[in-house]
Amino acid sequence: MSGSPHVADALKGFGTTIFAEMSALATSTGAINLGQGFPNYDGPAAVLDRAIEEIRGGNNQYPPGPGMPVLRHAIARHQRRFWNLAYDPDSEVLVTAGATEALAGALLGLLNDGDEVVMFEPMYDSYMACVAMARGRAVPVLLRPQTDGRYVFDETELRAAISPRTRAILLNTPHNPTGTVFSRDELECVASLAREHDLVVISDEVYEHLVFDGAVHIPIATLDGMRERTITVSSGGKTFNTTGWKIGWACAPAPLLDAVRTAKQFLPYVNGAPFQPALAAGLDLPDAYYDDLADDLRRKRDLLLAGLQRAGFTTYEPEGTYFITTDIRPLDPHGDGMAFCRQLPHTHGVVAIPNGVFYSAEHAHEGRHLVRFAFCKTIELLNDAVERLCAGAR
């Protein structure tokens, strides 16, 4: 919560992001940071080497506004190769400063004052802030765990969330923080409402390649009648272990993408020139790269999942993403995730994120007792973290 009297009304309540607070705590205490979702290992050498070559070769000035053609073409090839979605690289693909800028551009570009955006919660923390900056209204629909631990939405609640002011549905699959990979039936439910009410779908698919155990990622744009109303957003950060490069993209039919571009050109405008051809090289890597990426993460998920269970947490097994949600109540009957996460670096030398921050104020109690751990870390670091969590308070 920001205490400054200077903050605009629309942004009051957003304060400093939890990631900044918890990463600073990791630094000041020397704790292992399983909070923010970034790998502590590098991406493929071909991608890193290409970025270095680009810098040495002088690709260090503003790239073109829509992104370098080499990357836009590679994104279009990627969408066709993996999802059989055809986009024109010149008019239907836009390179952005991470997925975050694509999402901000979509919301700022599409919303008029008071327009409503239906979104599932818990949710990635930039969604509500971007809707607020666009002077829109976020309408959250809860995902709740079933008995098997998989988080799902209630179709009646989703339908009830749609009003004459609804402009868009903001979807995230694979879903952070719950790890749900939405099934075809679930996506069809979202799609049918979008078609019925003539809504735009903004689909955040940054974890598109990080799915496990036979779960299948389905871009909602592939469903009947959805390509023309969907803005698909992704980025290179999670797929190529380059979260600090902040190169993302949006794919959509030209009229929808124009709305995103109109806002985006007045945000950072462009970014990351030398990283754009490097990620183009990454997107063209053979299937084996993508298979190994998911396999490696599945092993890491399994290690941390077993470790968290041994340490006494109740765990929710993710079908995709970087994250495991846990219930702390077996360890801490008060079940205050925020207090727990502020203590954990001091007592056990590990940083995690309280899931309460991924809920609207109205539903914060739903996530109060939940804490999220990231497993995109080396096996050694994960083993170390598990050892610390299983040990008594330090």
Ligand SMILES: Cc1ncc(COP(=O)(O)O)c(C=O)c1O
């Ligand atoms: C669901 C989701 N969307 C978007 C992002 C941000 O992506 P980028 O770093 O490409 O802006 C993240 C990062 O954690 C995320 O979890």
